[in-house]
Amino acid sequence: MSIASPQRPHSHILEATHVRHSKSSRPVLEFLSHYVFSKDHKVIGLQFLFSTLLWFLIGGLLALAVRWQVAWPWSDVPVLGKLFEQQGGQMAPEFYTMLFTMHATVMIFLVIIPILAGAFGNFLIPLMIGADDMAFPTLNMLSYWFMWPAFIAFGSSFFVEGGAASSGWTSYPTLSTNVAASPGSGMGQTLWLLGLTFVGVSSMLGSVNYMTTIILMRAPGMTMFRLPMTIWAMFITAILQAFALPVLTAAGFMQLADRLIGTGFFSPEGNIVNNTLTSTGGGQPLLWQHLFWFYSHPAVYIMTLPAMGMVSDILTCFSRKPLFGYRPMVYSMAGISGLGFIVWGHHMFISGMNPALGTTFMVSTMLIALPSAVKTFNWLGTMWGGKLQFTTPMLFAISFVSMFIIGGLSGIFMAATPVDIFIHDTYFIVAHFHYVLFASTAMCVWGAIYFWFPKMFGRTMNEFWGKVHFFLTFIFLNGTFFTMHILGAVGFPRRLADAYHYETFHHLQPLNAFMTWCAIGMVACQIIFAINFFWSIFFGPVAGRNPWNANGLEWTTPSPPGHGNFDFQPIVHRGPYEYSVPGCEKDFLMQTDPPRVLPAVTH
């Protein structure tokens, strides 16, 4: 912690606070310890950000290849075609299977989870609670570096014999455990399981750190109920991770053991794959599904709660209004995480699981839509009566609300067991999770990047191009994903390399072609974002400490903050959402503003 200076520095003061390192005799080591193996939460956060954005690009390109096959099966693939020269430029079905498996794997495990918790969690937690760093900086550094074995495992699996994993991101046995069942079930699947384990270790290290930091390192005056929603979300997410992950890790090891030493946890007696009788038995394929979803349902909230938190912060800032229903917002997040542990069976309604159990899971699943509804109403309440500023981050935040409504409502169809019989494993499900994961979470991530970019790099991104980026992404994403609902209503199955030979689906090719064009547009317009992002790091207009006139503690630090974050001791006097306080000369009241500035204000 740097010197404590009593007064809060003025906002809009530009300071060059990059910590200057004294000339060292070992500049290489110095560079390594400050920028590569750094223990500074901000550097680690940015490392996560850059790595995950790179994987985002890879995942997006994989998605385009998937879409190509769905729209124009067996046609010559542009660019990728060279890979398939032996087949005359067409994609092989096993390649398609691998593509969607790895698309989902990359997006979930290497993009959404680490970008929320790893990038934003790391960068924001100490800044927003007024700490100089995380509780365990070394652990924090390791949480980033444990991603690298995962990057290498997933990345290299594309090049091993049989290709990368190809039994879906859910890796259901016995397809995934039996090498004879699928080409990708060889080395690729082993690497997949190893990669998953390393991602898990990384998340676990992060989650322990986040919980400790948030509980123990809050600045004086920062009570739990003065925490910004982002921090509450990160806190609850960390708890979810800590309780759910061990189950996935154990399941992963069991599958690994099944594959490598033939333990047969998941293989029943007498299984004949590819005309060979498997030697193991005594296991149950459904066991994997239970263990997998016991983690992966909470994981969908790990992929959405932090976004909900960040959206709440962005929405209040640009509505210039206090958050509507602070406590209900916190309780509903807690409710989501609690209920989140007892709904996993909704992924298994037709798996062969006891149908009576299905009924039970239907009730809990219906109920989990409730806290989501409460949150949505409170966001609407926050915008009601505000003074809305349509900045780029605000547009992304509003789109989160708008799109989350769609994703939440489609969840209700699937929670209804009889309806799920028909729509399970169709494009309806694909629509649902793209609305919650892409249209909501990923859109929020963009908003959050535009919002906290000034804090990260000391400069602001270009607003005009930010809005163009928003506009195009918003249009194209709805073109791509909304139409999936009606595809699902026909029963169009997911994961089929070519469905048009079915009488029921043969007329759906033009619609799929339209969606693929939208998907191409959606990926293409990210070029605007990439240019804006990198250009602004170097040439964007210099931002002061608080370019958005926001209230949080992070906006009292220099942009970007130096090592140790605060150049004064922050003392917190109020919650983070005191915007437009009557009788106050400015329309925001920072958490550190001394109480005398205003007439009596509660909260």
Place this chain on the structure above:
Amino acid sequence: MGRFWSLIFLAVPVLGVGTFAVAPFFNIWLPADVSEHGRSVDSLFMFILWLTGAVFVITELLLFWFMWKYDSTKSKTPAKYVHGNHALEVVWTILPAATLLFLAIYQMNTWADIKMRRPVMAPTVEVVGRQFEWRLRYPGRDGSLGTPDDLFLVNDLHVPVDEDILIQLKTMDVLHSFFLPNLRIKQDAVPGMKIPVWFKALETGEFDIVCAELCGWGHYKMKGRITIESRADFDAWLEKKYALQEQTAPPPEETDTAGL
């Protein structure tokens, strides 16, 4: 620009509802239903569609209206300094909770009909998934499965109309899912399990059997056909197939297909 952005968000409910409204005219909608319980599945789908549709339209319109009305460049009134409203919170917690609970209870009967109240009868046919085909096994003249006179077929399922059909679903290798879009039936086939699937078809015709659970590279081509026909036609077909099997080959090598 606030006006422009509000209208963009207004487009969400407008085009959203529009998509669902025009889709049926392009035949991009629930495929024809020929089963008994399919009626109730479809009506539950439509019920949820109307309900969620109403919530969707109302919330999206509110969002649009707030954007339009509270645009800082247009509105003169200062932002309201409120932290919430207890009564509202209670209302918008209790109301959706009751609705959702009702929805859950409302589904239970249909679910039980399809997956829990299985007809008491011997299986009409055994369906066994195998990469990448549906193997069928009809009880032969003796009417019971697992005897040497069973009839073996691949991908060509026939069932009589207007009768309860009980299928015994198995798989030899990996997970598959037995999906009959026109009968609103879907059930995973799980290695090591025998899962009963039942339905009653109300119309004759020929429809798709789709595999709906990823089962490997050839998953997309794991296609079968189901022919629903009158009892007389069905019996004649069965007899013909049976005669064909008798004269061509000794019974296939595996008598017990999934080794169970």
